[in-house]
Amino acid sequence: MSNNIVSAPPPGKEEAILRDSPDPTNALLKRLDSWIHVVDMIDEYVDSHIIIQRGITAGLEKARKAVYDAPNFNYSQPPQQQGEAPVNAEGAAAPTHITGIAESFEALRTRTDTLINKSYETENAIKTGVLPQLVTLKGDIEKHIKGLKSTGVKNLKEIEKARNLTQASIENLGTRVSSFNISAHTKHEYKNDPYVLHRYVLSALEDQVAKENNQIDAVISVEKNMETLEKHIVQVIQQAISLLESNIHSYSALKVESYDAINQTFAAIPPGHEWDQFLNSPSSPLIAYNTPKRNIDNIYFNNSDAYPTKSIYEGIMQRKEGKLLKSYTSGYYVLTPSRFLLQYGSQNPVTDPSPDFAIYLPESQVGDLSPRSSGKNKFVIQAKDCARTIGLGHKSFSFKTNTYDECVAWYNAITNSNPTSPGAGSPYINSPVLSHQTTFESTNSPPVATPVAAPAAAPAAAPAAAPDYDTAAAPDYNPAAAAAAAAAAAEADPAVSQATAQFANTSVKP
Numbered sequence: 001m002s003n004n005i006v007s008a009p010p011p012g013k014e015e016a017i018l019r020d021s022p023d024p025t026n027a028l029l030k031r032l033d034s035w036i037h038v039v040d041m042i043d044e045y046v047d048s049h050i051i052i053q054r055g056i057t058a059g060l061e062k063a064r065k066a067v068y069d070a071p072n073f074n075y076s077q078p079p080q081q082q083g084e085a086p087v088n089a090e091g092a093a094a095p096t097h098i099t100g101i102a103e104s105f106e107a108l109r110t111r112t113d114t115l116i117n118k119s120y121e122t123e124n125a126i127k128t129g130v131l132p133q134l135v136t137l138k139g140d141i142e143k144h145i146k147g148l149k150s151t152g153v154k155n156l157k158e159i160e161k162a163r164n165l166t167q168a169s170i171e172n173l174g175t176r177v178s179s180f181n182i183s184a185h186t187k188h189e190y191k192n193d194p195y196v197l198h199r200y201v202l203s204a205l206e207d208q209v210a211k212e213n214n215q216i217d218a219v220i221s222v223e224k225n226m227e228t229l230e231k232h233i234v235q236v237i238q239q240a241i242s243l244l245e246s247n248i249h250s251y252s253a254l255k256v257e258s259y260d261a262i263n264q265t266f267a268a269i270p271p272g273h274e275w276d277q278f279l280n281s282p283s284s285p286l287i288a289y290n291t292p293k294r295n296i297d298n299i300y301f302n303n304s305d306a307y308p309t310k311s312i313y314e315g316i317m318q319r320k321e322g323k324l325l326k327s328y329t330s331g332y333y334v335l336t337p338s339r340f341l342l343q344y345g346s347q348n349p350v351t352d353p354s355p356d357f358a359i360y361l362p363e364s365q366v367g368d369l370s371p372r373s374s375g376k377n378k379f380v381i382q383a384k385d386c387a388r389t390i391g392l393g394h395k396s397f398s399f400k401t402n403t404y405d406e407c408v409a410w411y412n413a414i415t416n417s418n419p420t421s422p423g424a425g426s427p428y429i430n431s432p433v434l435s436h437q438t439t440f441e442s443t444n445s446p447p448v449a450t451p452v453a454a455p456a457a458a459p460a461a462a463p464a465a466a467p468d469y470d471t472a473a474a475p476d477y478n479p480a481a482a483a484a485a486a487a488a489a490a491e492a493d494p495a496v497s498q499a500t501a502q503f504a505n506t507s508v509k510p
Contacts, residue, residue, distance in 0.1 A: 013300035194308035
């Protein structure tokens with residue numbers, strides 16, 4: 001079965017590629033149009049009261065007509081469990097039977113019917129006190145609409161581009177992983193190593209998630225601005241109605257009673273009530289303020305845990321090239337199931353997705369391990385750096401570690417993964433491939449791999465001095481001579497013999 005088939009992520013993980021990106025711009029624009037409609041109705045209602053001052057009956061009838069339509073924000077009250085109180089945006093329990101804009105307009109129409117036969121004498125006060133607030137409010141809403149149309153929520157194209165890159169990387173990884181069992185023992189480009197492709201996926205995914213989180217921040221910022229504007233709209237409407245009530249209060253007891261009730265109705269609207277209704281609507285396109293941000297640690301993608309993408313052994317080593325250089329350069333090295341030895345700038349796949357150095361072990365010659373008594377903690381590999389485009393020939397690379405036990409661990413891992421290595425079968429190379437998960441026992445020396453029961457060790461050869469592979473030349477390499485030299489070093493140096501026996505048939509956790 002192909003590894004490119006999209007499978008559901010395990011519990012606690014998210015899909016790498018989301019289908020949609022949040023963009024409530026159109027919904028907010030429609031909502032602003034509804035608020036323009038609300039302000040227009042209030043404006044016309046107040047203006048109608050000016051006309052009422054000129055004609056009691058005709059003016060109030062026109063006012064009743066002006067508020068005939070209730071505002072429609074196209075949301076419905078979310079269902080509630082029995083005994084459950086609604087919750088507002090601040091998380092506090094809201095009282096039941098909250099009066100909103102629609103309910104207030106219904107009360108306004110009812111009260112207007114009782115004032116049809118009333119006269120008004122304060123036309124100028126209403127003109128100069130109430131109407132300017134509504135005109136200014138409508139201008140503020142229109143400016144917000146213009147700004148939202150010109151800016152809105154951007155970066156959707158960048159997110160789509162990042163998702164396409166991540167998808168392509170995941171599909172490429174799936175192709176290589178699906179063919180790993182077939183081609184694992186054949187050479188291929190190091191760039192097609194599933195481990196390398198896995199790091200490419202992580203790098204692309206990190207960029208995608210950052211863009212998606214930025215989009216969420218942008219959307220929430222727009223929503224909060226909209227919430228602030230709506231509160232302001234409701235407050236201005238409340239102020240306008242309150243001022244209208246104060247201007248007509250003195251005309252008659254009936255007028256005072258009617259407009260006082262209207263004012264109380266509008267004043268009872270919580271500034272955030274309409275927004276909370278919109279936010280909590282089942283069909284609302286908005287994002288909740290407590291929406292969690294995405295974390296790459298919680299994301300699953302195909303082959304994220306496949307065996308070919310993991311390392312056999314990894315850690316820090318020092319390396320130098322050739323015979324003339326004296327200084328070593330530290331690097332983070334990884335031995336992959338594809339038998340590549342790779343060097344990265346760091347362990348972080350986000351900052352360093354591509355290897356700086358790569359050698360293919362089946363085409364390399366691994367020299368013997370230096371004896372413990374030499375204190376050099378090193379070995380030499382004659383190989384070609386696949387990461388280079390200049391200088392394609394084999395060169396001598398010396399590898400060095402801080403402790404001898406680390407050197408033995410690396411040497412065993414490399415030679416066991418490379419059947420053509422001269423070390424295979426030598427007393428140094430009797431353990432399976434080691435990894436960073438190998439168990440250790442406590443000794444006075446640095447940690448070493450804890451062996452399981454091993455078969456009888458092979459007898460040592462005649463004494464001989466271990467060669468210094470800083471100056472060893474690969475073209476003259478002789479496997480038989482190397483094995484004899486290693487055996488001689490083990491006999492000449494009891495510490496080497498002890499390390500050899502200790503690493504024989506090491507227990508490994510894959």
